Amino acid sequence: MSPEVLDALLQWAASFSVVIPEELRFVYTNLKGIICICEKDVDNPHIKIPPEIVISRTLPIKFFKLDETTANINGWLKMLLAKIRFDKDNDTIVDNISVNKKFKPYLDALPSRLNSPLIWNPSELNRLSSTNLGNSIHEKFGSIFKEWFELVSSSDIFDLEKVVDDIEIYHKLNETAYETLYEKVLKNTELQTPTIWYSFPAFLWSHLIFTSRAFPEYVVDNNCPENSIVLLPIIDLLNHDYRSKVQWYPENGWFCYEKMGSVSQSEELCNNYGGKGNEELLSGYGFVLEDNIFDSVALKIKLPLGVISTILEREPTLKLPVLSDYTTFAFENRDCDQQGTDNARSVKDYLDGITYFINTQNKESLEPLLELFTYLSKTEEETLHVLRARFEGIQMLRTALESKLQNIIEPPADDASYTIDPYRLYCADIYTKSQKQILKDAVARLKRLEKTMLSENKHLLLTMNKIFKNDPAFVETELPSLFSNEDDEEVVFESTYDLLILWILMKMRSHSFPAKYQWVGQQYSDFKNTAYISDDSKAFHAQYFGKQDNVELEQVDRAIQFVIANSFTRASSISAETILVRK
Numbered sequence: 001m002s003p004e005v006l007d008a009l010l011q012w013a014a015s016f017s018v019v020i021p022e023e024l025r026f027v028y029t030n031l032k033g034i035i036c037i038c039e040k041d042v043d044n045p046h047i048k049i050p051p052e053i054v055i056s057r058t059l060p061i062k063f064f065k066l067d068e069t070t071a072n073i074n075g076w077l078k079m080l081l082a083k084i085r086f087d088k089d090n091d092t093i094v095d096n097i098s099v100n101k102k103f104k105p106y107l108d109a110l111p112s113r114l115n116s117p118l119i120w121n122p123s124e125l126n127r128l129s130s131t132n133l134g135n136s137i138h139e140k141f142g143s144i145f146k147e148w149f150e151l152v153s154s155s156d157i158f159d160l161e162k163v164v165d166d167i168e169i170y171h172k173l174n175e176t177a178y179e180t181l182y183e184k185v186l187k188n189t190e191l192q193t194p195t196i197w198y199s200f201p202a203f204l205w206s207h208l209i210f211t212s213r214a215f216p217e218y219v220v221d222n223n224c225p226e227n228s229i230v231l232l233p234i235i236d237l238l239n240h241d242y243r244s245k246v247q248w249y250p251e252n253g254w255f256c257y258e259k260m261g262s263v264s265q266s267e268e269l270c271n272n273y274g275g276k277g278n279e280e281l282l283s284g285y286g287f288v289l290e291d292n293i294f295d296s297v298a299l300k301i302k303l304p305l306g307v308i309s310t311i312l313e314r315e316p317t318l319k320l321p322v323l324s325d326y327t328t329f330a331f332e333n334r335d336c337d338q339q340g341t342d343n344a345r346s347v348k349d350y351l352d353g354i355t356y357f358i359n360t361q362n363k364e365s366l367e368p369l370l371e372l373f374t375y376l377s378k379t380e381e382e383t384l385h386v387l388r389a390r391f392e393g394i395q396m397l398r399t400a401l402e403s404k405l406q407n408i409i410e411p412p413a414d415d416a417s418y419t420i421d422p423y424r425l426y427c428a429d430i431y432t433k434s435q436k437q438i439l440k441d442a443v444a445r446l447k448r449l450e451k452t453m454l455s456e457n458k459h460l461l462l463t464m465n466k467i468f469k470n471d472p473a474f475v476e477t478e479l480p481s482l483f484s485n486e487d488d489e490e491v492v493f494e495s496t497y498d499l500l501i502l503w504i505l506m507k508m509r510s511h512s513f514p515a516k517y518q519w520v521g522q523q524y525s526d527f528k529n530t531a532y533i534s535d536d537s538k539a540f541h542a543q544y545f546g547k548q549d550n551v552e553l554e555q556v557d558r559a560i561q562f563v564i565a566n567s568f569t570r571a572s573s574i575s576a577e578t579i580l581v582r583k
């Protein structure tokens with residue numbers, strides 16, 4: 001960006017009496033675009049802009065002659081921005097003023113390059129191929145395309161003949177190769193070369209401008225419609241720092257930004273976009289932060305709707321989150337009701353799955369997930385507090401996290417037909433590295449939790465090792481006797497799970513539970529098994545007792561059902577250990 005463009009923007013701001021402390025200077029940098037630097041120490045610096053330069057819904061309402069109640073006014077606002085940016089031949093007149101001329105210095109100073117992965121070239125996007133973000137791009141893209149299509153088809157001011165190619169791609173989006181999409185649509189957005197202001201590439205550019213620099217309108221108007229957005233020129237030149245303590249407030253119709261506390265000479269004056277993770281920063285704003293304490297990994301759990309409805313009805317303590325529970329705002333005194341966390345949740349809120357965000361800094365962030373996995377591990381009789389279900393829940397969750405981690409792999413080889421922008425490569429690498437680290441930290445946290453629980457509950461747990469140590473009769477006589485007519489063939493015990501089943505069968509047959517393990521016998525007698533005999537039980541019976549007729553299939557099945565309902569299995573990369581739990 002040339003210094004003249006920035007100068008013109010600041011002069012334009014001065015002509016509207018925008019208040020900028022004289023200690024502040026705006027400069028252009030290659031890495032972060034325009035930034036604001038304090039040239040001298042300054043206390044509580046504030047910037048104030050008048051309502052005349054706020055780009056809000058009043059403009060599209062007047063220009064497109066909409067009703068206040070028109071659906072998706074934010075979409076019309078994006079259309080209006082695309083018009084004043086790309087309609088070179090016609091002025092956009094609102095209240096007898098040419099809006100494109102009025103905002104020209106602002107439009108000229110908007111970034112010449114946007115870095116959201118929504119417009120990355122195929123080789124760049126390939127860098128994200130196994131990540132949440134890479135996997136969600138197509139869907140995100142589809143919803144922006146849909147928004148555009150609904151707008152252009154809703155009014156006869158648009159000549160659809162002129163955007164017929166875009167419409168064709170929209171209808172065939174799922175069958176269109178990404179290369180084609182990039183060549184026919186995204187390149188135009190990236191290079192800012194749309195020739196039709198209401199084409200999809202123009203709309204996408206506008207959409208990305210809004211995702212990377214819009215503010216919620218409630219900061220200027222408490223009575224605004226929910227989710228309404230605005231552009232605030234000059235204030236939107238401030239970059240993001242989550243440590244920055246800022247206030248935004250209206251003052252006689254003006255919008256005020258204030259940094260709380262002092263800013264030293266040479267320090268960058270920043271805004272605070274809220275506690276956002278790198279996924280949100282990269283997809284919406286086109287940048288990432290190294291060591292972002294708000295970084296998180298989204299885990300979407302899909303459950304049968306029947307299970308969700310049972311949880312909602314019968315497990316009031318098990319809170320299933322919805323996306324708005326995680327939305328973070330840069331400052332708290334919002335008046336628009338955007339969250340409604342206390343509203344009753346229904347199955348409809350989870351049709352697309354339940355999304356959990358885990359974060360390394362927030363130790364509590366694993367808790368809700370762990371509760372869900374405990375719920376999914378528990379038998380009908382057990383509660384969420386039962387030790388066995390909690391152990392099994394930890395195991396299940398750990399397996400899920402490890403599998404997610406393994407799925408994030410090195411990007412597949414690319415034919416390198418497109419040049420990869422080094423900044424985008426950097427963003428992809430930081431984002432991916434951080435996703436992996438968060439998952440690794442979560443797995444490590446679960447391992448530590450399991451270790452603590454194992455040591456605190458030692459007296460309630462029975463392993464095969466303990467049995468080998470404390471029940472010599474089983475090892476020396478009972479187990480060999482079970483297989484005495486095996487013709488000297490070596491009997492191989494597949495796992496501690498199998499051995500526990502055999503131990504219980506033996507102990508029940510010969511009434512020989514060692515005194516300290518009488519509780520197992522009691523638990524077994526109290527256990528109610530189902531009459532259904534599973535294929536696993538049949539296979540187990542055939543494997544160990546196929547050559548003898550002194551052990552009934554029903555006995556084996558009951559022992560198997562008992563072990564399943566009264567144990568959990570600790571899996572590691574090299575072995576698995578089944579442990580019985582005392583009730």
Ligand SMILES: C[S@@+](CC[C@H](N)C(=O)[O-])C[C@H]1O[C@@H](n2cnc3c(N)ncnc32)[C@H](O)[C@@H]1O
Nearest residue numbers: 032033034212213236237238239240285286287
């Ligand atoms: C609201 S604008 C801020 C002004 C912007 N620098 C400009 O030149 O117009 C948001 C954009 O600034 C950049 N940005 C903001 N904070 C950043 C940060 N901490 N690191 C790198 N880029 C940042 C990103 O390109 C983002 O999309």
